[in-house]
Amino acid sequence: MKLLNVRLDADDTRRVAQLRRAGVEISRIVREAIRAEHGRRTGRRGQPRPAEVMAAIYAAHPDPPGRPRRRYDVRDRRAARRAIVRKLRRGRP
Amino acid sequence: MILLDTTPLVALCDPRDALNAVALRDLDRLAREPFVLCLPVLTEACFHLPHTAQRARLRRFLVEFAVSAYEADDEPSLWGAVFEWLARYQSHEPDWADGYLAVVSGRERRSRIWTYDREFRAVWRRPDGTRIPLAVG
Numbered sequence: 001m002k003l004l005n006v007r008l009d010a011d012d013t014r015r016v017a018q019l020r021r022a023g024v025e026i027s028r029i030v031r032e033a034i035r036a037e038h039g040r041r042t043g044r045r046g047q048p049r050p051a052e053v054m055a056a057i058y059a060a061h062p063d064p065p066g067r068p069r070r071r072y073d074v075r076d077r078r079a080a081r082r083a084i085v086r087k088l089r090r091g092r093p
Numbered sequence: 094m095i096l097l098d099t100t101p102l103v104a105l106c107d108p109r110d111a112l113n114a115v116a117l118r119d120l121d122r123l124a125r126e127p128f129v130l131c132l133p134v135l136t137e138a139c140f141h142l143p144h145t146a147q148r149a150r151l152r153r154f155l156v157e158f159a160v161s162a163y164e165a166d167d168e169p170s171l172w173g174a175v176f177e178w179l180a181r182y183q184s185h186e187p188d189w190a191d192g193y194l195a196v197v198s199g200r201e202r203r204s205r206i207w208t209y210d211r212e213f214r215a216v217w218r219r220p221d222g223t224r225i226p227l228a229v230g
Binding site for chain 2: 049050051053054057058060061062063064067069070073074075077078080081083084087
């Protein structure tokens with residue numbers, strides 16, 4: 001992990017001291033400022049891309065090992081309908 | 094406004110679905126527009142996503158992408174229009190969700206449907222006979 005040194009004038013030094021006394025983590029502020037500026041310049045404004053959001057969702061809710069794949073194509077309406085009917089029948093007494 | 098159909102929802106929430114990569118690519122392009130979901134589509138998607146992890150992913154998707162529920166001003170009148178639409182296309186065996194989307198598309202003139210069903214492109218039309226605007230290919 002890289003270390004970043006930043007020169008501060010007297011006023012900023014005083015501000016940093018006040019923030020630290022208030023319990024603020026300066027390194028966190030610096031990281032957030034870097035990300036925000038980078039996002040602004042690259043047009044992403046700090047928002048993750050949709051694929052990144054989905055990747056996080058997949059990571060948080062993985063399929064249990066060994067689960068078989070669906071055996072029909074959802075676009076095949078007859079196969080999809082048969083699957084739904086099978087499921088509905090299963091619930092009947 | 095993008096009206097979500099069952100096929101992209103299932104493809105996004107099942108990483109092993111054959112259309113998952115396509116759906117992720119389309120999501121990247123479409124995510125700036127508001128997504129709207131009709132209850133029949135959500136119900137149908139849950140039939141195809143029966144497992145706990147799949148439904149947890151579906152729920153997170155709806156939250157993360159701020160998907161709104163479609164609310165009709167007059168639901169019974171919409172049902173009537175859907176029944177008429179289903180009767181018109183009965184030879185193609187449409188499902189309730191298909192008819193619902195086609196009718197809502199006719200009511201929400203600026204909407205586009207995100208679907209991978211070929212019939213929306215090739216066969217089905219809005220109740221007034223005009224083409225159904227689609228969000229992908």
